[in-house]
Every structure is written in C-alpha cells, then in structure tokens.
Amino acid sequence: MYQKRNEITIYRGSHQIGGCATEIRTNSHRIIIDCGANLPNSNVEGAMGDEALTQTIFSGEPCDGVLFTHYHGDHMGLYKKIPQDIPLYIGSTAKKLLEILTEKLDFGMNTAEKGLPRIESIKRFFPGQKLKVFGDIHVTPFIVDHSALDAYMFFIETGGKKILFTGDFREHGIIGENNTLEKMVQTYIGEIDILITEGTMLSRINETKQNLIRTESDLGKRARELFRTNKESVIVVSSTNLDSIMEFYHALPWGMDFVCDAYQAKLILAAMEDKGKYYKQYRPEMIHGKPRRLYIVGNDMEGLGAKENCYKAVFSILQRKGFVMLARESNPRFKKIMEQFSDPLIIYSKWTGYLDGKHADPKVKEFIGNHRMEKLHTSGHAYVETIEKLIRLTNPKVIIPMHTECAENFRTMPVFAAYQDRVKVLQDGEAYYF
Ligand SMILES: [Zn+2]
Structure with a gap:
C-alpha cells in the first residue's frame, strides 16, 4: 500500500560540532539544510568524510534546494561540491559578505577552482518571507543572533507538522538584544511539533563558567x-x-x-x-x-x-x-x-x-x-539557559539535538529535566519519520 512518509535525516552533525548536513524529505520533495566542511581536528568515529558526505547526499536523486543557515565554513564549506543544477539559498547580507570573503579565498586559484561564480549564483531569502518553491515543504527563514552576521533559523511546515531548525544561534549578541528571540518566537512561530536544536555549549559548560x-x-x-x-x-x-x-x-x-x-x-x-x-x-x-x-x-x-x-x-x-x-x-x-x-x-x-x-x-x-x-570573547552559541528558553517557548513534542558533542546530555542535564521524554537522539544517517 502507498504510504506517506516524511523524514528528517542528519547525515552528519548528530554527534559533532560543525560539518553538518540535514535532509528534510517528503514522498515527492527534499531539501538539504547546510552542507558544512568538517572542522579541523574533528574526527568523530563513524562520521563520514567530506567527500563521502556530498556523494551520499547528492547521488543523483532530485533535490529542490540547499539552504544555508549562515556563512560559517562548518555549515556551508562544501558548497563547491553541490551539483550545479541544485539551487542554493542564503540571507542577502550573508551573500554580500561571502562574496567579499570568497574573492579573497579565490586569489591565486585557477578558474575551475574559484568559488565566486557559484557564490554569486546563490539565491537570497528574506526574514519572515515564506519560500514556497520546494513543493510540499514550506520554509520561512527567521533572523537569529550568532557570531556570523545574518544567520537564520528555519521554520518548516510540511506534512501537517511544524518544525523549527535552529542552526547556530544565541541571544547574547547585538542581534539578540531586547529579548528579540522570545518576541520573534511568540509572534511568528508559537508551539511546534519538532525542534531540531544546536547544542554546542553542552560540552563547554566549564568554559562558560570561567568566562x-x-x-x-x-x-x-x-x-x-x-x-x-x-x-x-x-x-x-x-x-x-x-x-x-x-x-x-x-x-x-x-x-x-x-x-x-x-x-x-x-x-x-x-x-x-x-x-x-x-x-x-x-x-x-x-x-x-x-x-x-x-x-x-x-x-x-x-x-x-x-x-x-x-x-x-x-x-x-x-x-x-x-x-x-x-x-x-x-x-x-x-x-x-x-x-x-x-x-x-x-x-x-x-x-x-x-x-x-x-x-x-x-x-x-x-x-x-x-x-x-x-x-576577550563571547561564544557564538546559545547558553543552555537560552536553549531551555527556546524549548519552553515552542513546547515541541520532539526535540532532536545536533551540532553537539553531548547529544545525550539533553536527557540528563537538570536544566532540561522537564523535557527528557521528548528528546530523540539520532545517529548520523538515521531517518526520523514524522
Ligand atoms: Zn556558526
């Protein structure tokens, strides 16, 4: 019998910081969120290498687009390996900054290696404007605070479900001042079904305390x-x-x-x-x-x-x-x-x-x-209190951690005690059906 299946797959990033790539798919469409290069010295056992990752994701099956949450290399560093016929998307200021950055990186490279032509071809999205170009997967980007400027969360509506994909975020920078995160979530997002959240700081608790x-x-x-x-x-x-x-x-x-x-x-x-x-x-x-x-x-x-x-x-x-x-x-x-x-x-x-x-x-x-x-430095990532606040505000039925070395800690840390039954820790490549 024909079965409708919607899936979330974290190809890489379920148990590591950076190098992430996530797929959201329905029976007829699929999108990829981020396609990051592994951070140097990141060799998590069992995680795919950069080459294997892009070969697995882009093996010839149609893909409606790759959306980048922000311009950090661990989120978009593999863009050159994405087939030319798949459209890429990023925020408009992020695109401008990437053009300046890529022009510099391209210096001295031969024409075939240069990244600027592909960067210039990236389509721009705008905060709060719903993208309806991915068939039955609707994506609305919302601007968030991060150490990369013009970073976004994605609010995804598909298969009757509401998913919030945080990407890297925080609320202690300039963009997050005046309780912007809370206001944004309350005004435009509300309660959701699935939260896919970064958890970088879960392995950096002591660092946070010392700073x-x-x-x-x-x-x-x-x-x-x-x-x-x-x-x-x-x-x-x-x-x-x-x-x-x-x-x-x-x-x-x-x-x-x-x-x-x-x-x-x-x-x-x-x-x-x-x-x-x-x-x-x-x-x-x-x-x-x-x-x-x-x-x-x-x-x-x-x-x-x-x-x-x-x-x-x-x-x-x-x-x-x-x-x-x-x-x-x-x-x-x-x-x-x-x-x-x-x-x-x-x-x-x-x-x-x-x-x-x-x-x-x-x-x-x-x-x-x-x-x-x-x-003299502050983290680009959400403190655990900020992650807890986002969970409280969106009241998700399921919480999927990623971009963390300590996904399991979402189940054990006292700050998340009220939500431990909702946490679903995925392995790289394991599909979550919804
Ligand atoms: Zn980042």
Missing part, C-alpha cells in the same frame, strides 16, 4: 577599559565576527584610531550598510559630526578611499594618538607590522580552544608570542 564576559555588550565595556589604558592594542578576531568587531569599533575612545586591512574594512562597510538600518551598533561612530575613519594597512587600498572614510595607515602618526588594529594570525603582514610597536596588548577574541588542547592552533600561539595578552 566573565557573558554578552557582546560586556565585551564592549571591557574593551573600552583596555583601550583607555593601552595605546597600542592588537585584536585577534575572526574577520566575519561582526558583532564583536562593531563592539570594538564603538568602544574605542574618540582620540584614538581604528586600523584594519582593506578586506576587513570591506566586510565592516558591507555589514554597516545593511544592518545599520536595524541596529545602532552597526551605525558609524560619529566623532564631531563625522564618521570614524578606518585606517588601512598594506599598500593596496583595494578601491577604498575618502568616500568610504578609509585612509592609509601611517603608524608614525597613529602611534602618537594610540590605536587598535584588527589582525588575523594567518596573515604574516600583521606580525611584521607589530614589530614596530613598543609593547602592544594582544586582545584574543576567538574561541579559547584554539589556544591549548586538542584544537590548539600553532599559528595563534606563534602570533601571540611573548606579548601581553588578554582574552
């Missing part, structure tokens, strides 16, 4: 103190972690200057252009009626000039007033520039896991060297 910086706003406050007492600060931060970057930008006292390279400036300008309409932190810092200047390191201004408030960095002048410089440990230019500084303070604004232990990055250590260093 006094809870929110991006806390980060801005502490940065303000550090900038006042240090004339030369170098911030090691991901160039696409724009919430933190905007906090640093506004925390800088008026008498001091803001320094970065042209690539970083383009990302900041694109983010401000789109998000300044909605969030005050994404508007220029106005100093005596004029927007703060961005001082650019390197010989090539890459087309940026006075029209964009960009000026060439001359350190002999900048050093008199004091400045902060955004740097990337992967680019030797910044280390070279730092040699001119007398006693710079390094502000380390990335995950502490890159400093020591299994995920330690030798480049980070080398960059910091013997300089003075202060850690």
Whole structure:
C-alpha cells in the first residue's frame, strides 16, 4: 500500500560540532539544510568524510534546494561540491559578505577552482518571507543572533507538522538584544511539533563558567577599559565576527584610531550598510559630526578611499594618538607590522580552544608570542539557559539535538529535566519519520 512518509535525516552533525548536513524529505520533495566542511581536528568515529558526505547526499536523486543557515565554513564549506543544477539559498547580507570573503579565498586559484561564480549564483531569502518553491515543504527563514552576521533559523511546515531548525544561534549578541528571540518566537512561530536544536555549549559548560564576559555588550565595556589604558592594542578576531568587531569599533575612545586591512574594512562597510538600518551598533561612530575613519594597512587600498572614510595607515602618526588594529594570525603582514610597536596588548577574541588542547592552533600561539595578552570573547552559541528558553517557548513534542558533542546530555542535564521524554537522539544517517 502507498504510504506517506516524511523524514528528517542528519547525515552528519548528530554527534559533532560543525560539518553538518540535514535532509528534510517528503514522498515527492527534499531539501538539504547546510552542507558544512568538517572542522579541523574533528574526527568523530563513524562520521563520514567530506567527500563521502556530498556523494551520499547528492547521488543523483532530485533535490529542490540547499539552504544555508549562515556563512560559517562548518555549515556551508562544501558548497563547491553541490551539483550545479541544485539551487542554493542564503540571507542577502550573508551573500554580500561571502562574496567579499570568497574573492579573497579565490586569489591565486585557477578558474575551475574559484568559488565566486557559484557564490554569486546563490539565491537570497528574506526574514519572515515564506519560500514556497520546494513543493510540499514550506520554509520561512527567521533572523537569529550568532557570531556570523545574518544567520537564520528555519521554520518548516510540511506534512501537517511544524518544525523549527535552529542552526547556530544565541541571544547574547547585538542581534539578540531586547529579548528579540522570545518576541520573534511568540509572534511568528508559537508551539511546534519538532525542534531540531544546536547544542554546542553542552560540552563547554566549564568554559562558560570561567568566562566573565557573558554578552557582546560586556565585551564592549571591557574593551573600552583596555583601550583607555593601552595605546597600542592588537585584536585577534575572526574577520566575519561582526558583532564583536562593531563592539570594538564603538568602544574605542574618540582620540584614538581604528586600523584594519582593506578586506576587513570591506566586510565592516558591507555589514554597516545593511544592518545599520536595524541596529545602532552597526551605525558609524560619529566623532564631531563625522564618521570614524578606518585606517588601512598594506599598500593596496583595494578601491577604498575618502568616500568610504578609509585612509592609509601611517603608524608614525597613529602611534602618537594610540590605536587598535584588527589582525588575523594567518596573515604574516600583521606580525611584521607589530614589530614596530613598543609593547602592544594582544586582545584574543576567538574561541579559547584554539589556544591549548586538542584544537590548539600553532599559528595563534606563534602570533601571540611573548606579548601581553588578554582574552576577550563571547561564544557564538546559545547558553543552555537560552536553549531551555527556546524549548519552553515552542513546547515541541520532539526535540532532536545536533551540532553537539553531548547529544545525550539533553536527557540528563537538570536544566532540561522537564523535557527528557521528548528528546530523540539520532545517529548520523538515521531517518526520523514524522
Ligand atoms: Zn556558526
């Protein structure tokens, strides 16, 4: 007999952070949410490699589209391996930022390897606008707070069921201020059948306890103190972690200057252009009626000039007033520039896991060297209290954890005690029927 079957399959990400890909399918249609590359040093036993993953998902069976929650590599890094005839979707600002990023990554690659043409072909979706192009699977994207700007949750209606797919999210950044998550869920989503939620922080509880910086706003406050007492600060931060970057930008006292390279400036300008309409932190810092200047390191201004408030960095002048410089440990230019500084303070604004232990990055250590260093970072992911709040607000019948090393903890942690009977832990590749 003909049976109607709707399925959710997490191909990868049921028991690991990053590298995720999830399928939602009905009898006649299917979509893929995220198609991420494995994070470095992520080798979970039994999890598929990148090549095997894309071969399994895109084995020739029709697919209505791949939707990306956000631009982090562990969520969209395998986009080049997706067959050309399958449409890709992402938020509009995310697409702009990706174009800037990909142009840089493409540098020096041969034409066949370049990613920009595919990135330019990505279709854009908009918050709250329901996509009805996937047959009987209807998807409404809702903007969420994350360390990637313009990140989305997906509210999926199919087979008479309501599913919320969180992607990576939090509520302690700029986008999540003023209880936005709660208001959004109450206004547009309400109660649901299935919640597919990230659980990154379940394995980082101790890290959370040790860090006094809870929110991006806390980060801005502490940065303000550090900038006042240090004339030369170098911030090691991901160039696409724009919430933190905007906090640093506004925390800088008026008498001091803001320094970065042209690539970083383009990302900041694109983010401000789109998000300044909605969030005050994404508007220029106005100093005596004029927007703060961005001082650019390197010989090539890459087309940026006075029209964009960009000026060439001359350190002999900048050093008199004091400045902060955004740097990337992967680019030797910044280390070279730092040699001119007398006693710079390094502000380390990335995950502490890159400093020591299994995920330690030798480049980070080398960059910091013997300089003075202060850690100043908030997580891009929801604290367990935030996940609990989302569960409470949406009252799902079934909770499927993913993007976590501790899926089982949803059943055992006291904070989730009231919901333990609803938790359904899937294995990679195992279908959940609804
Ligand atoms: Zn992410």
